Amino acid sequence: MSTSLSNAPYHHGNLRHALLDAALLMLQRDGEAGLGLRDLARAVGVSPAAPYRHFDSRAALLEALAVTGFQRFTAAMNAVAASQPPDLLAAMGQAYVRFALDNAALFRLMFSPQLKRDNRPGLRMAADAAFATLRQVRDGDSASGRIAALAAWAKVHGLAVLLLDGQIALQPGEDIEALIGAIIGQH
């Protein structure tokens, strides 16, 4: 809310940060489609051309946002692993889904087809780093370990996406955390 009032000169590299901060707010409020570069410039109090000193295009801005999303996601995953919970897999699954629900628009952007990972090595690296911790939980060396890890990943990711889309209906009085736990418990 203070971003739109600031008229200080952005001459020390802070415009990039100010743009990313404001963009995250706009993303959470209006979704990816509602995140306009001109709106963003307006919100930060700068001319429509100014963002182009810091981002090549709107897509590049979105990519930077998605990369920070993966970094936060990585941190959340590592924090769970570091806390050494009794059931690591279940705890990471819970954290995975919770992150998606708590950061809906950002999570969707991280997996948006608009940002093709093929042409964006920075995004691919950030995504790979995020899933590295997840892979270690069950992976091991055996082939069956790999399949089990992929199956667990797919289940948790699918659960996150379906909940995000409102496809899974909660039963009256049902706790969402409990539902997540029950579904993850179904090995």
Add this chain to the structure above:
Amino acid sequence: MSTSLSNAPYHHGNLRHALLDAALLMLQRDGEAGLGLRDLARAVGVSPAAPYRHFDSRAALLEALAVTGFQRFTAAMNAVAASQPPDLLAAMGQAYVRFALDNAALFRLMFSPQLKRDNRPGLRMAADAAFATLRQVRDGDSASGRIAALAAWAKVHGLAVLLLDGQIALQPGEDIEALIGAIIGQH
């Protein structure tokens, strides 16, 4: 390819169909973001305002496209169930993922956050119908049946989405159908 050459008068309700057909082609070629209403009108050989006689907005056109996607998906699922395969759950899972991979852009549109199902009863109904068959496989009446059904659904849907996004890497020489089967087999 013949669509752009037609200059016949669209005066008998065929413009709506022509628009949807051309839109599906554009969607598959350029993705949702590349599907412009003016481009579409150009491709069909009609003025920029003409589509508005048949669709309230670009979003309404996308919704109609998504609804046909769910209808095709429903048909594919019902076909599998009707063929009475030995392992119904595995067969439906295979068909689910195969549909996603064979109709990537359409599948993404069906689950696009751009189309909020809350405000679009037609889309919600089409989606519910599509998943009804899937639910019957494992659902039953018991609470554990519901959880098992949701877990299977989440796993298959997550697998489809992660494959679509290129997040799951195939090992050298690995067959994708076999991978799908192995992951679905992990109950």
Add this chain to the structure above:
DNA sequence: ACCTGAACACCGTTCAAGT
């Protein structure tokens, strides 16, 4: 080095007017 102002080539959408 970083930002402004004005422009370019587009959009989606509306509306009078044509047939």
Add this chain to the structure above:
DNA sequence: ACCTGAACACCGTTCAAGT
């Protein structure tokens, strides 16, 4: 009833010019 032509209010992006 269905479509056209022209317009409106926007976009993302570029580029000369300012400081």
